[in-house]
């Protein structure tokens with residue numbers, strides 16, 4: 001079996017678990033998969049948004065189950081995922097979209113924010129994989145896709161807590177890709193730029209002026225565009241899933257591009273400081 005060309009999961013007969021599936025990129029991905037006939041399981045903390053999302057998906061004819069859990073709580077997450085598998089059958093597709101972002105100046109951010117980003121964004125991804133991947137390996141079938149970020153490709157001003165957690169997600173997925181491929185289990189990692197979701201609105205409240213200046217006037221992508229890239233990445237078993245040309249270039253040529261980008265961003269920060277608009 002080793003060395004044989006891997007086969008993608010057939011979406012119409014699959015069961016997909018989406019962490020963070022009650023909002024933003026996770027919900028858009030759940031919608032896109034449900035349109036293909038995939039059974040959907042949504043996991044998040046808040047019951048209200050889970051119920052609203054599930055009701056919307058059921059209206060389209062989808063089979064939907066939900067569970068509440070904090071992805072940073074391994075015991076609770078593992079139990080919730082087991083409940084979803086019991087309700088809807090073995091998991092064929094895992095998308096880990098649950099995440100939070102808290103920008104700020106390195107010198108101002110409280111210590112617990114650095115820990116929280118790792119616990120939710122990195123360990124929340126790791127725990128979901130640890131719970132689901134063994135059964136995919138046993139069944140020689142599955143696709144696991146983790147949502148990282150453009151901030152997981154390049155160190156960006158204001159993201160000293162969030163960025164390292166998303167770098168860790170990327171490192172995890174690069175390692176497991178190689179280990180899972182011989183078992184016919186696909187691993188992919190998504191690097192979205194700014195995406196128009198509730199998280200971005202929350203993030204914008206905390207961004208230092210310099211971070212705003214760096215992102216400039218770039219229009220955020222829609223969650224639907226990211227979801228389309230994720231579904232296409234699952235179907236074609238891509239490892240790098242890069243919605244948008246800029247993150248695609250960064251993912252492929254990051255080590256070559258980063259000195260030039262860092263120089264450009266440094267000049268923007270310097271100009272802002274000269275204007276007196278920073279602290």
Ligand SMILES: NC(=O)c1ccc[n+]([C@@H]2O[C@H](COP(=O)([O-])OP(=O)(O)OC[C@H]3O[C@@H](n4cnc5c(N)ncnc54)[C@H](OP(=O)(O)O)[C@@H]3O)[C@@H](O)[C@H]2O)c1
Nearest residue numbers: 020022023024025044045046070071098099194195197199
């Ligand atoms: N939006 C962007 O610009 C952008 C860019 C790059 C990468 N990303 C990444 O994309 C992913 C999705 O973000 P989004 O923009 O779609 O955000 P969103 O709209 O705020 O959705 C986040 C989802 O994650 C859930 N969640 C948050 N913390 C959780 C926890 N501790 N345990 C379980 N569920 C949790 C939320 O539900 P509850 O709050 O009810 O738990 C919600 O369902 C995140 O990993 C984010 O870092 C976003």
